[in-house]
Amino acid sequence: MNFSLEGRTYVIMGVANKRSIAWGIARSLHEAGARLIFTYATERFEKPVKDLVSTLDGQDALFYECDVTSDEGVQATFDQIKQDVGTIHGLAHCIAFAQKEDLQGEFKDTSRDGYLLAHNISAFSLVAVSRAAQPLMTEGGGIVTLTYLGGERVVQNYNVMGVAKASLDASMRYLANDLGKHAIRVNAISAGPIRTLSAKGIGDFNSVLKQIEEKAPLRRTVSQEEVGDTAYYLLSDLSRGVTGEIIHVDSGYNILG
Ligand code: NDP
Ligand code: N5H
Incomplete structure (x- = not known):
C-alpha cells in the first residue's frame, strides 16, 4: 500500500504562527505530498499565514x-472550497479559545458566557466543520482534532477548557459513529504541553513543561513535528482501521497515576 498523500487535499484550521500545532501538521502533510487549504479566524491573519505557507516548496495552497x-461563515467557507477544489480528503481542526480570566482561579467561578464561549469555539466548532466538510469528502477520509489531558482529569488552571475538551472528545466519538458509514474517520490527538501563542501569558507554563521533563516516561516535552507526524x-x-480514538502524543505523561 502507498501511504503518500500525493493527489489528496486537506483543510488545516488554526495556524496562527510558526509555533502553532496546526503548522506542525501542515508541514508533515506537505512532506507527504498533500495539497493544503488553510483557514484563519480573521482577515488579520491572512498575510502572516500566506507568508508562512510560501516557505513550503511547491505547495499550491488555498486560503x-x-x-x-458563525454557522453561515462555516457553510460559506466549505461551499467556496467545494467550488474551488471539489473533493477534499480530510481536515485538521486545531482551534480552541477561552477567556483568560476563566483559565485561572477556581472552575466554579466560570461565568455562563465564558462557559458557552469556550464550548462554542473549542467543541461545537468540530461538529459544525465536520458537518460542512462531509459533502466534500466524497472519497472518504479523515478528520483530526486536538485535545488535552485536562479533558480527562483535573489539571490545575485548565478549568473551563477541560470541560470543553471533554465535550470535544465526546463529540469526536459521536461524529466518528455518524461519519463512519461515509468512510470518514474521526480521531483526536491529545498533545502534551507545547509553547504556542495560545499558551503564551499563561502563568506557570514553565513549571508545567519542567514537570513533563522530570516525570514523563520519555523525560522530555513533545514538539509540533511529533504531533504533525501523528x-x-x-x-x-x-490508520485505516482507526476511528473514534484519542492518541496521546505526550511523552507518555498520561499513563502516570
Ligand atoms: P495557537 O494559538 O497557535 O492556535 C489556536 C488557534 O485557534 C488560532 O489559530 C486561532 O485562530 C484559532 N481560533 C480561535 N478562535 C477561533 C475562531 N473563532 N474561529 C477560528 N479559529 C479560531 O495554539 P495551539 O497550536 O496551541 O492550539 C491548537 C489546538 O491545540 C487547540 O485546540 C489547543 O487546545 C490544542 N492543544 C494545545 C496544547 C499546547 O500545549 N499548546 C496542548 C494540547 C492541545 P486565529 O489565530 O486566526 O485567531
Ligand atoms: C493547564 C494548562 C495551562 C492553563 C490553561 C491554558 C489553556 C489554554 C487553551 C486556550 C485555547 C488558550 C486561550 O484561549 C488563550 C486566550 O484567552 C488568549 N490568547 C489569544 O487570544 C491568542 C492571541 C489566540 C491566538 O489564541 C487563541 N486560542 O485563539 C494547559 C497547558 C499545560 C496546555 C495547553 C496550552 C493546552 C491547550 O489546550 O492549548
Whole structure:
C-alpha cells in the first residue's frame, strides 16, 4: 500500500504562527505530498499565514477566512472550497479559545458566557466543520482534532477548557459513529504541553513543561513535528482501521497515576 498523500487535499484550521500545532501538521502533510487549504479566524491573519505557507516548496495552497462561531461563515467557507477544489480528503481542526480570566482561579467561578464561549469555539466548532466538510469528502477520509489531558482529569488552571475538551472528545466519538458509514474517520490527538501563542501569558507554563521533563516516561516535552507526524498517520491510510480514538502524543505523561 502507498501511504503518500500525493493527489489528496486537506483543510488545516488554526495556524496562527510558526509555533502553532496546526503548522506542525501542515508541514508533515506537505512532506507527504498533500495539497493544503488553510483557514484563519480573521482577515488579520491572512498575510502572516500566506507568508508562512510560501516557505513550503511547491505547495499550491488555498486560503479562506473562517470564523467558526458563525454557522453561515462555516457553510460559506466549505461551499467556496467545494467550488474551488471539489473533493477534499480530510481536515485538521486545531482551534480552541477561552477567556483568560476563566483559565485561572477556581472552575466554579466560570461565568455562563465564558462557559458557552469556550464550548462554542473549542467543541461545537468540530461538529459544525465536520458537518460542512462531509459533502466534500466524497472519497472518504479523515478528520483530526486536538485535545488535552485536562479533558480527562483535573489539571490545575485548565478549568473551563477541560470541560470543553471533554465535550470535544465526546463529540469526536459521536461524529466518528455518524461519519463512519461515509468512510470518514474521526480521531483526536491529545498533545502534551507545547509553547504556542495560545499558551503564551499563561502563568506557570514553565513549571508545567519542567514537570513533563522530570516525570514523563520519555523525560522530555513533545514538539509540533511529533504531533504533525501523528496527524499524518491519522489522516493517511496507515490508520485505516482507526476511528473514534484519542492518541496521546505526550511523552507518555498520561499513563502516570
Ligand atoms: P495557537 O494559538 O497557535 O492556535 C489556536 C488557534 O485557534 C488560532 O489559530 C486561532 O485562530 C484559532 N481560533 C480561535 N478562535 C477561533 C475562531 N473563532 N474561529 C477560528 N479559529 C479560531 O495554539 P495551539 O497550536 O496551541 O492550539 C491548537 C489546538 O491545540 C487547540 O485546540 C489547543 O487546545 C490544542 N492543544 C494545545 C496544547 C499546547 O500545549 N499548546 C496542548 C494540547 C492541545 P486565529 O489565530 O486566526 O485567531
Ligand atoms: C493547564 C494548562 C495551562 C492553563 C490553561 C491554558 C489553556 C489554554 C487553551 C486556550 C485555547 C488558550 C486561550 O484561549 C488563550 C486566550 O484567552 C488568549 N490568547 C489569544 O487570544 C491568542 C492571541 C489566540 C491566538 O489564541 C487563541 N486560542 O485563539 C494547559 C497547558 C499545560 C496546555 C495547553 C496550552 C493546552 C491547550 O489546550 O492549548
